[in-house]
């Protein structure tokens with residue numbers, strides 16, 4: 001590339017005679033305004049206009065109240081602890097297994113030929129369909145949940161890592177060989193760093209899928225965990241509580257995706273300058 | 275013969291607003307330039323001196339911050355059928371075949387509906403792509419893609435051709451061949467051409483006149499005429515004139 | 530070469546099943562009613578076909594899937610187009626859109642059942658909710674990723690805003706739109722299963738649930754494998770559609 005202040009992304013070009021500096025806080029402020037308008041409309045629709053039956057559809061105040069109760073009674077903390085443990089174990093093990101499988105699949109031609117199609121086809125399938133069978137095998141409780149989270153994390157991570165490892169620039173590998181790198185060194189110094197942004201991309205993809213695994217496990221066959229709050233509260237028409245529990249999930253997912261987005265941008269920085 | 279220049283640029287300045295950093299950047303300042311009907315004007319200058327910016331203003335793709343541009347006596351406010359552009363990256367629509375890409379040059383002009391097929395065939399023949407009408411761009415070499423881009427620009431018979439480093443992305447050998455081809459095609463059509471290049475050779479070989487740009491701020495440093503006798507002398511003169519700028523630009527690149 | 534690869538995969542899958550059969554039926558490594566071998570799974574499959582339970586439940590799932598998925602395409606593509614081409618729309622509608630995208634939408638399934646009952650409606654809705662986001666997001670990315678140089682070229686040759694949209698942006702985005710639709714298929718499958726797990730009384734997902742609750746694991750696994758096959762066939766069909774509709778698009782890895 002030339003020395004111009006070449007923008008990495010296409011810029012919006014406005015010759016500056018007419019242009020005003022786009023305001024730095026525009027986007028977050030609009031988002032905040034969105035939130036305020038949304039909550040206000042929700043409140044008016046439920047409380048003032050009574051468009052829906054409040055037993056079935058809580059108002060923002062009801063949700064906040066339920067959330068406060070869930071927190072103060074310690075109920076939320078307990079369930080959240082259970083959920084977090086299942087998720088962390090499943091996601092952690094799944095990520096590790098995914099990276100190892102992915103590196104092997106991406107760099108060994110025979111593994112690539114054998115495993116890649118299987119990984120793709122597993123990625124296409126609803127793994128949560130295994131939930132009832134897993135429950136039959138492992139009994140009710142955390143077992144099937146951890147396995148579901150594990151599977152739904154491992155597949156995207158393995159796929160992405162394999163893609164990254166397989167696309168490692170051959171000339172870089174050749175260069176490493178020239179400078180005396182052995183098999184192991186090629187893995188550690190070339191393939192792994194090359195694949196890191198892909199791994200992170202896979203980890204990010206795995207956040208929603210693993211959350212789905214966790215939720216299905218908790219909603220369908222578990223007495224504890226945040227997902228079970230949703231099911232039990234709904235069954236007792238305590239919709240405020242269900243909403244509060246969903247809200248907890250929303251916040252968790254958004255935060256996790258954001259974190260991994262950030263990590264991806266950090267680790268993938270060099271990729272954008274090609 | 276028209277006595278007025280077909281393109282008149284007066285006091286042209288363009289400032290960019292770089293959204294990412296929030297800074298303003300003076301890309302072009304106080305450019306005055308006349309191009310005569312039927313003339314082949316080459317534009318030479320270091321990287322980033324604003325050549326593309328000026329060309330985009332003439333094409334009507336960019337509104338100048340200050341200054342005016344007249345094309346055929348009328349102020350330029352938007353792209354028009356009198357001006358066609360050949361892009362460095364070809365800008366061919368990947369989902370259209372060569373013939374359909376060339377047709378794109380006519381499509382938006384209802385007055386040319388009649389005889390479109392003949393025009394397209396003629397343009398394709400002129401650039402030497404006969405037989406590749408049904409190929410997709412990705413099936414062509416860089417040189418052939420640029421021929422298709424050239425055919426697209428010629429098909430509506432514009433008075434002015436604006437070319438932004440049209441041979442910048444093809445390999446050296448193809449470049450030599452295409453240069454001669456270009457000369458032949460332009461001579462055959464008698465168009466007015468503004469041709470940006472980085473190559474002194476190209477500028478001297480193709481141009482009737484050469485506008486030399488300098489950077490910081492981007493403006494025209496000198497305009498020289500090419501005559502059959504002074505080509506070799508011009509090369510040295512241009513090289514000297516550009517050397518310091520080029521070195522500075524390369525240094526800037528290293529920073 | 531491609532054919533050879535395909536055969537290799539088929540052979541591999543066959544080998545896996547053979548090993549599985551051998552481990553259970555031959556070596557008796559596990560209780561066959563607990564971990565049924567492929568032969569038992571096949572018997573269960575044909576049994577469900579013969580007694581009509583499989584066709585009936587599959588028909589229910591298919592109807593919902595088609596309805597929910599079509600809805601997702603009809604809503605998702607225009608939304609993606611709007612988000613991708615207008616700054617205002619993406620600023621105002623973007624934050625709620627991204628929040629809805631990031632959150633696990635299946636968490637609403639119990640509430641959907643409460644609101645809409647035990648019939649088809651909540652199932653269709655969850656399928657829609659699962660599929661619509663990948664479709665909209667890929668469409669948006671497709672529109673945003675259009676090479677600006679193509680847009681410039683179109684303007685040079687006289688295209689107005691609408692023509693630029695119809696002749697350049699839409700076409701350039703088409704491969705990604707189809708990629709989004711393919712991802713939507715995968716997500717829709719999840720929606721089918723979740724919708725029938727929670728508050729269902731019909732459909733393939735429900736049948737899986739029922740049979741494993743009865744410890745008829747051969748049937749449950751037969752149905753699960755059937756879902757694997759269906760998902761892969763559908764994905765392959767969309768890929769084929771993409772190859773036909775966008776032949777100029779050299780397929781990357783996705």
Ligand SMILES: Nc1ncnc2c1ncn2[C@@H]1O[C@H](COP(=O)(O)OP(=O)(O)OP(=O)(O)O)[C@@H](O)[C@H]1O
Pocket residue numbers: 002004005006011012013290291292299300301319320321322323324325326327328492
């Ligand atoms: N869209 C834009 N936004 C901000 N700055 C820009 C933009 N386009 C160009 N510039 C800046 O304006 C100056 C002139 O750019 P321009 O592309 O006109 O140069 P050029 O002479 O065509 O360079 P090159 O020979 O490398 O093509 C450069 O410093 C460039 O960084």
Ligand SMILES: [Mg+2]
Pocket residue numbers: 325326327438
């Ligand atoms: Mg340029």
